[in-house]
Amino acid sequence: MPKKSYRQAINEALRQEMRRDPRVVLIGEDVAGGHGGSGEIDAYGGVLGVTKGLITEFGADRVIDTPITESGFIGMAAGAAATGLRPIVDLMFVDFLGVCFDQIFNQAAKFRYMFGGNARTPLVVRAMVGAGFRAAAQHSQMLDSMFTHVPGLKVVMPSNAYDAKGLLIQAIREDDPVIFLEHKTLYDTEADVPDDAYTIPFGEADIVRDGDDLTVVAFSAMVPRCKAVAEKLAKEGISIEVIDPRTTSPLDEATILESVERTGRLVVVNEDTPRCSMATDIAALVAEKRFYNLRAPIRRVTAPHTPVPFSPVLEDLYVPSTERIEAAIRASLGDPARIAAQ
C-alpha cells in the first residue's frame, strides 16, 4: 500500500467523494487557496495545503471561497445540507467556533430532532485542533469536549493518515452533522493508505496495541505518543493496551469497559483541558461501570486548566509529554520504586 501523509489522505478523501457525488461541495475561508487574491488561483490549498488542487478540478461552483464570516458560511452550509447538498465546511481553526455557536449547536444539531426525524443534515465541519504550532491561545485549542457535549453532533478525531481518509469519507456519507477535528501536528505523519475509497464506521475504537497490564485511552495526536510509550515499556515486560476511540460521539464504551475489566488499570490521555473533558468523561464512565474491576485509581493526563501559552517553553510543558504519560502509567502500576523515581 502506498505511504501517504495525513494531509494527502484528507485531500484524497475530499477529492474522491466530490467525484463520486455531485452534491458534495466545499465551503470555507481560503479553501480555494489564493482565489480572489493576487490572481493566482489554487496557490496554497488552504493555510496548511489540505485542499490543494480541488478548485482546479471542481471549479468555483463546488469549491466556494468565503469571506471571514464563520457565522455566515457555517449557517449557509447548514441550510444547504438541510435542502439537499452535502457540504463540507472548513472552519479553519477550531478556535473560531465561538462566532458560530448558534449555527452548529442550535441549528444543525437540532434539525433531525425538531422535525420529528424527517430532516437530514449531511454537513461536515472540518477544523484544525491542537497545540504545538506556536500559534498562541486563540489558534491552539482542542475544544473536542464542547462538540461532544451536544446531542445531535457526531465528533471525529483521526490520529493517523489511514483513519483520516476512511473516517472523512464516512463523515461525508453520514446524514447527520459531523465535526471532523484534524490535529495540526499530524499533517505530515504518514501511513499506508489505500488508493481506493473506504469507510471506517463511527463508534468503533481502534485497539492500537493489545496489552494486559493497563489500559490507555488516547485521542488524536496523543495516540502516537502513547503508542511510543507502550512500545518503550514493552521492553521492560510491561504490557499496555492502547485504545483510540476515533470518535468521541458516538463513543465505543464497550471496547473501553472490556479492556479495563481485563487490566484493572486506566490512564486517559487527552490534550484538551481537564474540566468537563473527554478524559474526565471516560474516567467517570469507568468509575461508574467498572469500579469493582479497578486495581488502582484512574489517572488522567491532560493539559492544565489554562489557555495555551505563547511561550514555546511553556507550550511544550502544556501538552502531555511522553514523560508525563509514562509517569502516570508507572504510578498506576503501583511499583513503589517506580513512583519514587519520578
Add this chain to the structure above:
Amino acid sequence: MTLHSVTVPKWGLSMEDGLLVHWYVEPGARVGAGDPLIDIETPKITNTLEAVDAGIVRRILGNTGDTLPCGQLIAVIDDAEASDEEIEAFVAQSVAEIAAQQQNSTVARIEPQLVEVGDERMRYLAMGEGGVPVLFLHGFGGDLNNWMFNQPALSDGRHTIALDMLGHGGSSKAVADGSSASLARASLAAMDALNLGKVHLVGHSLGGAVAMEIAASAPARVASLTLICSAGLGSEISRDYIEGFLGAKRRRDLQKVLELLFADKALVTADMAEDVLKVKRLDGAEEALRKIAQANFPDCIQHEGTRETLASLTVPLLTIWGREDAIIPAGHAAKLPGRVEILEVAGHMPHLEKAAHVNALLVEHFAAASQS
C-alpha cells in the same frame, strides 16, 4: 570451497526489517538444505528461515532480540573448510555489497501494478524473469500478499505473477455473477493482457477452483496445475469461517476467525488481521465477497462440480493439503489424479505455514512438468 550468505529475507511488500527470535543453529553446526536456521518475526507473521545451501554454519552475525533490515547478513554457511581469514574476507565483502545495493537507488522497490482487463482493473505483483511463468491465485478473501513466502523464493530465474482476483485486494469489485467460472474468465483475460502464454498455475482454496476452470477452458495455457487446499472438490466448507469472515467488522473478531486458517494459531498477528480488515473496508469489497460466497458456497455448502472436470484434464497435477485444515477437510484430496501431498502440522494455509516444504514441492512439480 563455496561460502553462502544468509540474509534477513523480505517477506511481503511492507516488510522492512525483521526481529531475530530464535536461532536453531550455533556456529559449527552442520545443516542440510531445508533445515531450520532461525525464526524471524515481522509485525504480520513469524516464519522460520530455512537453509538454502548445505554446509557448516561458520558465522552467526545477528543476536536474538536484534531487529535488522531486510538484506542484512546474519550468517555464513561453508560447504568446505574455509580458513577464518577467508570467512572474514567474505563477510567484509558481503557487507560491502549489501550496503552498495541498498544505497543504489536504481534497485527499485517491487510494487504491485495494475492492468486494465475490459472495463475492470486488476492488481498483480510480478517478480523474477525467465522460464515458464508461474501464476498464483489466492483464496476467498485473500490477495496477492498470501504468497509472500512463496513468490520471492520461486522467482529466482523464473517469471512469477501473483494476481488479485476480481473482488479481492486491489482489483475491481465488480464480480459479475461471482462464480469461479467468471473469476476464471477475468483471470484468463488478465493473462492475455500480461502476455502470459502458458503458465504453471498455482491456486489456493477458491483460487484452486478458479485454476481448475482455467485449465478446463484453456488447457493449452496451462503447463502444470497445483491445487492447495482447493475448493470445488467436495461439499464441506467451514460455516464458522465463511460467515465469521464476512461478518467480522472489528480487528479482534476477525483475528479469531483468521486463527481457523492455521494449525499454529499464534501465527495470526494483530497486524495481519488489520491488513485484512483494511481490504474488507474498501468500497464494494464486502458486497463482492458476499456475492462470491453465494455463488460458490451458498449456505456454506460448496458446489463440487469441478472434481469431474479434473478427471478429464491431462495437465500434470499436484495437490497439497494441510492435515489440520479446518476450512476445507483434507479428505477432499482423496482419490485425486496426480501427486497428492498432505502436510502435517499445517492448516488451510500450508504455503504460509510450511512455506519451504511447499516451495520445494512446487519446484519439483514445475521441473517434472517441463520434462513430461
